[in-house]
Amino acid sequence: MTALARIRQRDWRSLTRQQLFWPLLILVALLLFNLPFTPNFFSVGVRNGHLYGSLVSILYFGTVPILVALGMTLVIATGGIDLSVGAVMAISGAIACRLISHAADQNSVSLVLEAMGLALLASLAAGLFNGLMVARAGVQPIVATLILMVAGRGIAQLITSGFILTELSKPYGVLGGYAATVPTGVFIVVGFVAVAAVLTRRTALGLLVESVGGNAEASRLAGVRAQRIKVMVYLFCALCAGVAGLWNSSSLGGADANNAGLWIELDAILAVVIGGTPLTGGRFSISGTVVGALILQTLKTTIFTIGIPAQANMVFEAVVVIIICLLQSTDFRRRVARLLRPGAARGRPVGPAGPAAPDQRPAQAAVSPESVEIPS
């Protein structure tokens, strides 16, 4: 093998080790996959005074999964999980729509702002409940948030009195519509992602979150206020879900307590995992989560545009998700690579066989004295 080829191989390897490499590759592949089925998949036009096209629709409908997955990322990074995000979405949408639909003048901007503010306050209250249950009461996150996952939808139904509330407010419609030809959701998502990135990477919050998720007891003994950090991430997660709930109801022009945000917690968890944040907590990647959520949304759009029969939707999505998860697994990729190259299966070095083998042994020997432990 030439020196050039060797350098290229090393570059390739360091590239594939980048956390974002595989998620991005999958996203691009998924987008390209659409081309044969929908030749104008990548074209973006203007219709009714706003941007129009498959890519735009991915971004448009990506608002909810990205927002929810963003909050979920931080919760998962602390070693927790939040199953109540869908219910919080329903509560938030229900409160806003009820306040707006019962008002005399639905188009009053101050009314809309007040409604949104109250809805987000309620979401934060839900997040506080989750956070206190997990951090203070020591309830397992999956159980603690299961309470609101079930009860929250009931609360949302109480707020809507069991009806599907519709509203016709123009200012409220902007939220789930378009601003300056671009989906408003894009601005919201960019804003939230930026705030989350700054909060976690410009302050010490990210370090403390990762430290709590990496080893909670060691963090406590290092003086990290683990409880406070946990409450904060549940608050943030609920706020994201609350905003997603507002966007959802604004986009639909009403609140449906039964179906708003249904199963979104599963999509969000999946997006986080695809983005490279382990469910065990510790290291997290916000950009990975965004890409993960975009992959899921692209998949849904793809299913729609290539015309998979409605009854096969779920199965098709599941199959693709399984493939994505397998592609993400280093172990699986290695096995596939071994199958594809029968020579490599027997462990034969790819480079010149002679010098390669003796090279490796001293390298290993050099490591071992470092790790020798002498029992006292």
Added chain:
Amino acid sequence: MAEDFPVLRMTGISKQFPAVRALSGVDFRLYPGEVHALLGENGAGKSTLIKVLTGVYELDEGTVELDGAPVRITSPHHAQQLGISTVYQEVNLCPNLTVAENIFLGRERTSGPVVRWRRTRREAATLVAAFGLEIDVSAQLGSYPLAIQQLVAIVRAVDLNRADGAAGTKVLILDEPTSSLDQDEVEVLFGVIRRLKSAGVAVLFVSHFLDQIYRICDRMTVLRNGRMVGEHMVADLDRVGLVRLMLGRELQQLEELREHDRTATGETVLHAAGLGRRGSIAPFDLDISAGEVVGLAGLLGSGRTELARLVFGADQADSGELTVGGKPVSRRAGPQATISRGIAFCPENRRAEGLIPDLTVRENIILAMQAARGWARPIPRETADRLVARYIAALDIRPADPEATAGSLSGGNQQKVLLARWILTSPKLLVLDEPTRGIDVGAKAEIQKLVVSLAGDGVSVLYISAELDEVLRLSDSIGVLRDRTLVARLTNGPDLTADQIMQTIARGAQS
């Protein structure tokens, strides 16, 4: 009884792990009808020997003979069939099932598919009574105290043999059975042990409570650093001799580091009065002045770690008062309060309680400082890089890469990362629990030097080590612990010898 033929004879047992030679050429004999103590400090090889005997580990060299016939024990189940039963410190039973169900778990008394509950209960009651216990076998196991649960585990282990093999129990291994029992419970357990003994069972008793060993055991084998260093009748070896055997004395005296003239004259940094925690450490008084190194000596399980954890606030005390720098610390305050007063703590179990293995060396080093500042005031990246680089160089952390994953470092370097973490916070009192355990000799010496130089700068140190020489070399005064009580505070000086400390450990307070 010692004249009998040994029921178990292990000869030249060696076991090598990737990094450590856990056992080298250990001989071990066990006679029927004796209670035999297996002794040694942490890392001496006790648990490895037991695991070889119970088939958990395969031995590298050596032979095992059972009743004179060589055997190869291949699995715990095989050991069980051969008549070797083990009861571990943590009871491996189901607390939600009844006593009778637990005893017969996996071999229920059935006719066809139907469990015959009445027969199960009757047989269980007979068994339990045979051990001299008065307990209701149809009550849930979890409703009984730990001692009874442990006894039920013994009943089950012994009966398991009688049912499976014709031979019955020949060897019963009790691995630290008394560590969570109170005095009365220990008596009940001892009653059962005596009963088994008179039935000819060889009992292997692992414990670090010397009093108990002298009361119940006939003979003992002492291990140190993977070697058998002595086999004695309990009556022939006094406690001082035993402690000396267990701790060992390094022949070459590392004398240079002793600096007793460095008398600490500073004000009191820490004052504990009657600080204690039930089941963990008896109330103790402790004063530490600025620049003083206080060593804690005592055997494993004597309460060294527990004392340190109370001082730091890692555990909540349930009695007494703690004053740091002249100000009282609430018992419920926790680590943040003590850290803000200038106490730092490197725990004994650094992987589980110290390090965040997934984070980088840099992040691990700045963690305590950052936590003290709060999340909203991040340490500027340049400052962090500069500080981290300085401590990586000062403590010679290898690899000298701040972005290396902390979990990938060797034990000694992990310890240095933790030390750097705390030194960064400029503590007034540094609590070090076994800072040199399991690390290589070079790093050990470096850490000891670091302690001396910190003390020279006026930092107080509470230094815990199982190695007496180390404690003796570094400390200005030495607290001696025994059976979870601080029994003495000895002033270090040219007159104080390891022998005196050993005697104090063995006999209790006398100074």
